[in-house]
Amino acid sequence: MDQHSYQIPTNYNRNIPPGKNTTVYIGVNVNRVSGVDENKEEITLDVFLQVSWAENRLHMPSGMPFIDLPWEFRQLIWTPDLYIWQLQTMRIMSVLQEMASLRLYSNGTVSVSIGATITIKCEMDFVLYPLDVQNCAIDFGSYKYTSEDVRFEWREVAPWLGLGLLGVQRREFRLPKYVVTFATDKSEHSAARLQIKLSRELRSYLLESYLPSSLFVIISWGSFCVIPEIVPGRMVLLVTTLLSLVTMFDTVSTNSPDALELKCIEVWLISCTMFVFIALLEYFVVLFGIRYDKSWSRRRQDLRRAASAAQLAPPPLHVNHSQRLGTPVTGTPQGGVFSPTLSVEDEGLKQQFEHQTIQRLSQSGKRNWRQNKVGCETRSQTVSKVK
Structure with a gap:
């Protein structure tokens, strides 16, 4: 029978389902993952989609396993x-003609196969970036019929394998930054669900972000081995690592997807920056301590000098000026020079002055005696060694 000579029964109504609780089987074969747009939260896939259902109102002559009907026949x-x-967008692929077919089997099964490029909206959460795992779902359902009228189920085996598309259905795709895994959800849903799992390749992130930032922190810790007095060398080392981490944080924040909170890699880089900043702050404390110690040492030396000078200085004389003013001064001229003499009231002042003079002389004598004793002992030891 020619595909153009097939006749639809006259009592056929295209607006009524074949029966109560009609089961529609969905089969999806993902041929390629074209791209993942993190900013738009979209995934683009090249898929082969097959939809089949039982249509008992359509019959075929015996002896023919199936018949391919024109694509426009689906409107009848x-x-x-x-x-x-x-679904965001869908475009049927074409080479010489559109990759779409309509087939009627001898048992009354109608099968529609389409090769299309679809763009799927996937809600993503990037808080754990780049350690995040995104789980997306593609739900195939009906917008007009209820689950009592039409049910959607997955087929265990991809139906297009029997149409000459030999090969093994792929469940995993490895992209430069992602590992994409597909799985059908057999749990109870109002629609047939295809699960998509996106996990990242961590190798590039380890080499580009985690390893360099860790090395910067280790280098900053190496500044503790530099002598604190070498200010330029230690400051250049710490400031350079700090600026490098700040630049890396800015680059990662610009190139990574947006999130409602700080991302995992941002927390890591902030922690590394804080470690380097603490090392720089510790060096400031060390410099302040060195300067404070030098200032305090200089002040102690000045205090010691002042104390030594105060011990060596003669004590002041306590003179009663009221008595001095009232004491008459007498004297006799000797050789044309007047020689004053103290009266009896100045005898106490004279004795005080003599007592202080004797104390100074005794202290000076004790120091000279000690110095002479030390010199004699040194000379005697030298003579003993010579003998």
């Missing part, structure tokens, strides 16, 4: 109002 029969909830 009932087709499920398939709706992909997370």
Whole structure:
């Protein structure tokens, strides 16, 4: 039978499903993951989609396993109002003609196969970036019929493998930055669900961010081995590592996707920056301590000198000026020179002056005696060694 000579029964109504609780089988084969847009939270896939259901109102002559119908024939029969909830855009692929087919099997099964490029919206959370794992779902359902009228289920085996598309269905794709895994969800849902799991390749992040930042922190700790007095060398080492970490943080924040909170890699870089800043702050404390110690040593030396000078200085004389003013001064001229003599009232002042003079002489004599004793002992030891 020619595909153009197939006739639809006259009592066929395309607006009514084939029966109560019609089961629609969904099969998806992901051919390629074209891209992942983190800013728009979108995933672009090249897929082969097959939708099949039982249509008992359509019959074929015996002896023919199936017949391929024109693609426009789908407008003459009932087709499920398939709706992909997370779908953003969909474009049917084409080479010489569109990659879409409509096939009717001898058992009354209608199969629609489409090769398309679809863009899926996926809600992503980047708080754990780059250690995050994104789980996205693609739900195939109906926007008009309830689950009592039409049910959507997954097929265990991809139906297009029997159409000459030989090969093994891929479940995992490795991209430069992602590992994309697909799995069908067999739990109870109102729609057929395909789970997509996005996990990142951590090798590039380890080499580009985590390893350099760790080395910067270790280098900053190496500044503790530099002598504190070498200010330029230690300051250049700490300031350079600090600025490098700040620049790395700015680059990572600019190139990474946005998140409502600080991302994991940002927390790591902030921690590394704080470690280097603490090392720099510790050096400031050390410099302040060195300067304070030098100032305090200089002050102690000045205090010791002042104390030594105070001990060597003669004590002041306590003179009663009122008595001096009232004491008459007498004297006799000797050789044309007047020689004053103290009266009896100045005898106490004279004795005080003589007593202080004797004390100074005794202290000076004791120091000279000690110095002479030390010199004699030194000379005697030298003579003993010579003998």
